[in-house]
Amino acid sequence: MTKRAYVEDLGDRLVVVNSFPERRNPLGPDLYTAILEATGRAATEARITSVTLWGTGGFFCAGGDLNTLSERRNLSLDELGEQIEELHDVIRSLRTCPKPVIAAVDGGAAGAGVSLAFACDFILAAEDAKFTAAYVSAGLVPDGGLTSTLSDALPRAMVARMTLLGEPVAATRLYDLGAVYDVTPPLGTREAALALGDRIAAGPTVTIARIKALLGTARHVDLKTQMDHERDAMAVALGSDEAREGMGAFLEKRRPDFKTLRERE
Structure with a gap:
C-alpha cells in the first residue's frame, strides 16, 4: 500500500x-x-x-x-x-x-x-x-x-x-x-x-537549538524565570565550540564555518 x-x-x-x-x-x-x-x-x-x-x-x-x-x-x-x-x-x-x-x-x-x-x-x-x-x-x-x-x-x-x-x-x-x-x-x-x-x-546548530528552547518558554514564565533561563544558556554558550568559532570569525573579519565544525563532531 x-x-x-x-x-x-x-x-x-x-x-x-x-x-x-x-x-x-x-x-x-x-x-x-x-x-x-x-x-x-x-x-x-x-x-x-x-x-x-x-x-x-x-x-x-x-x-x-x-x-x-x-x-x-x-x-x-x-x-x-x-x-x-x-x-x-x-x-x-x-x-x-x-x-x-x-x-x-x-x-x-x-x-x-x-x-x-x-x-x-x-x-x-x-x-x-x-x-x-x-x-x-x-x-x-x-x-x-x-x-x-x-x-x-x-x-x-x-x-x-x-x-x-x-x-x-x-x-x-x-x-x-x-x-x-x-x-x-x-x-x-x-x-x-x-x-x-x-x-x-550554515548557522550554529546547537546555539539555534538553545535559542529555540528559550523562545519556547518566553511567553509562559515570568521575566525573572526567563532571565534565569537566558543566564544559564548564555553561560554554557560562551564556553562552546560554536562561540569560539563565531567570535573568532568576527574578530578575524571572516565568515564563520559552523558546518565544518559540525562535521568534525
Whole structure:
C-alpha cells in the first residue's frame, strides 16, 4: 500500500512530504508517523539542521477528515481523547524539536492543517494560499494547540475572525501581521523552504537549538524565570565550540564555518 506521507532525507535536513493530493492531504497515521520520525531524528542526529513540512498537489494539509470524525462521534470521551492526543503528540514534537521546523504552505491549510503550520518555527506560504480554521462551522472547536499558537502570533481580533467566525485569511494578510515568515509565487514554497534551510544549515546548530528552547518558554514564565533561563544558556554558550568559532570569525573579519565544525563532531 502506498504511503500517504513519508520522510525525504536530503543530507543536512529532512522533508516530511504529505502526499494524498486527491483529498488535499488530510491528517492520517502515515503523516503522524512521518512527522514523529523526522522530529525524533532531528533531535538525535547532529547532521540534521532543519525539518520541513510540505504537501504535494498544491495544498499543504486539509486537516481532519470530516467523514472520519463523524464516524468517531459514538466513541466514549476517553476514546475520543486518545484519538485527539495522537495529534497533540505530533504538535508537541514540532514545538520541542531542537532544530527549526519550516511549514511550506502551497494552496492553503485548513483545520488542523493550520495547527500543524502554526506549530512550526517558520511559515512560508504561497501568495495565493489561504488559512482556514472553520471548526465552528462544523460545530467543533480548534485542537492541535491552535488557540494557543494563533493567540501567540496574531492580534485577538484576527484570532476571533479565524476561529469564532471561521473566515479564511489570506497568506498575504498573515504576512503583513508578522505570522508568516515570507510569501512566495504560487507553488514556490518548497524551493523557498530549501533556500531557508540552506541559511539554517550554515548557522550554529546547537546555539539555534538553545535559542529555540528559550523562545519556547518566553511567553509562559515570568521575566525573572526567563532571565534565569537566558543566564544559564548564555553561560554554557560562551564556553562552546560554536562561540569560539563565531567570535573568532568576527574578530578575524571572516565568515564563520559552523558546518565544518559540525562535521568534525
